[in-house]
Amino acid sequence: MLTLTGVGKRYPTGDRALTDIELTLPKGQVMALIGPSGAGKSTLIRCVNRLVEPTQGSIRLDGTELTKLSGHKLRHARRSMGMIFQEYALVDRLTVMENVLSGQLGYVGFWRSFLRRYPQEAVIEAFRLLERVGLPHAIDKRADALSGGQRQRVGIARALLQSPKLLLVDEPTASLDPKTSRQIMRLIRELCAERELAAIINIHDVALAQQFADRIVGLRAGEIVFDGLPSDLTSEILTTIYGEEDWDTTPEPMDDEVSGDEATNTAPINPPYARVMSSIEAGAAR
Template sequence: MLRITHLIKRYGNGEPVLKDLNLEVPDESLVSIIGASGAGKSTLLRCINRLVEPTSGSIELNGQELTTLKRDELRKSRRRIGMIFQGFNLVDRLTVMENVQCGRLGYIPYWRAALRRYPAEDIERAFHLMERVGIAKYANKRADELSGGERQRVGVVRALMQNPEILLADEPTASLDPVSSRQIMELLQNLADELKLPVLINIHNVAEAKEFTRRIVGMRFGRLIFDGKPSDLDDDAMDAVYSGTPSDEREDTGAAFTRAVTQ
C-alpha cells in the first residue's frame, strides 16, 4: 500500500507544484496519472522515490515513512521502488545484461558490479525476465543497438530486478512509436497481474490510460481533481482535467493511432 498524505512540493519561493495532495494506491493496483504538461505528474512520482525532496507531507510505502529516511535507509528503501523512465536511462555502451544487472546495484557489493561478476541467481533471474518480455536474444547486445521499444523493455526488466514493492513509470511510452507504445502498456498491464505488483503510470495518452489501466487519477495545477474508473472519465471529467489545455496535450500520436485503427 502506498499512502500519500497532504503532500506539498515547492521549488524556492514559487507557487507549489504539488498542493496538499492525498492519494492511496493499494496492492495489486494499476493506476494511471493524467493531466496537462506542468500538472505535477512527474514531480509526484519523483517525490515518492525521493529523486525530488518533498517540501512537506507524508509518503508511506507498506507502513514505512519515506520522507524522513536518511542515507543508508533511503538507499535501502529505493530498492523497493522500481522506476521506469521516459528516456530509458540506459548505459549505451553496456550490454543488455549489464544494464539489467544495474537493478541489483543496491543489493550486491560494489566490487562485484565493477568487475561484472554478478551472482548466478541474478543472472538466472535476468534471463527469466528478459525471456518474459521478449529481449533474451539481445542479452549480449549493446543497449545503443536496440530500438526504442526494446530499450524500454530493458528498462522494465532492470526495474523488476530490484524485486520492487511498487513500480513507477514516468511517461514510459512518450518516446515510442504508436505500436511500441501499446506493446509496453500491455506488458505493464500483464506484469502487474502476474507479479501482483502495484503500478503507478504517469501518461499523456488518455486513450491508452483508459484501455490498459483500471483506475485513472487526473491532476491539474498540482491537485487531484479526478479519481475513478476509466469508464467514469467522461467529457465533463476531461474538461475538468484539461480545461483550457490545447487538444494536442490531451492526446498524443499513440491515441490518434488507436482511434484511427478502430474506426
C-alpha cells in the same frame, strides 16, 4: 500499501508543483496519472522515491515513513520501488544483460556492480526476465543498437530485477510509435498482474490509460481533480483536467499494423481527443 497524505512540493523559486496530495494505492493496483504538461505528474512519482524531495506531507510504503529516511535506510527502501524512465536511462556502451543487472545495484553495492560481480541467482533471474520481455536474443547486444521499444523492455526488466513491490513509471511510451506504445503498456500491465505489483504510471495518452489502468487520477496545476475508474471519464471531466477541447470530433482510424517494436525512436504521436472518448465509451460498454 502506499499512502500519501498532504504531500506538497514547492521549489526554491516559490513555484508550487504539488498541493495537498492524498492518495492510497493498494497492492496490485495499476494507477495512471494523467494531466497536462506541468501538472505535477513526474514530480509526484519522483517524490515517492525521493528523487525529488517533498516539502510537506507523509509518504508511507507498507508502514514505513519514506520522508524520514536517509542514507542506508533510504537506499534499502528504494529496493522496493522499481523505476521505469521515459528516456530509458540505459548505459549505451553496456550490453543488454549488463544494463538489466544494474538493477541489482541496491543489493550488491556500487563496487561489485562496477566490477560485474553479481550473485548467480541474479544472473539467472535476469535471463528469465529478458525472456519474459521478449529479448532473449539480445542479451549480448549493446544498448545503443536497440530500437526504442526494445530499450524500454530492457528498462522494464531492470526494474523488475530489484524485486520491487511498487513500479514508478514515468512516460513509458513518450518516444514510441502507437503500436509499440500499446505493446509496452500491455507488458507492464501483464507483469503487474503476474507479480502482484502496484504501479503508478505517468502517461499523456489518455486512451492508453483508459485501456490498461485500473484507476485514473487526473492532475491539474499540482492538484488532484479526478480520481476514479477509467469508465468514469467523461468529456466534462476531461475538460476539467485539460481545459477546453473539441472532445466530440469524429475519431480518426489508426492502422494497428503500421510499424512496431523494431522501429527506432519514433516521434510520439498523441491520438486525437476524440479517439480518447471513443476508447472510453468502448471501455464502458465492456
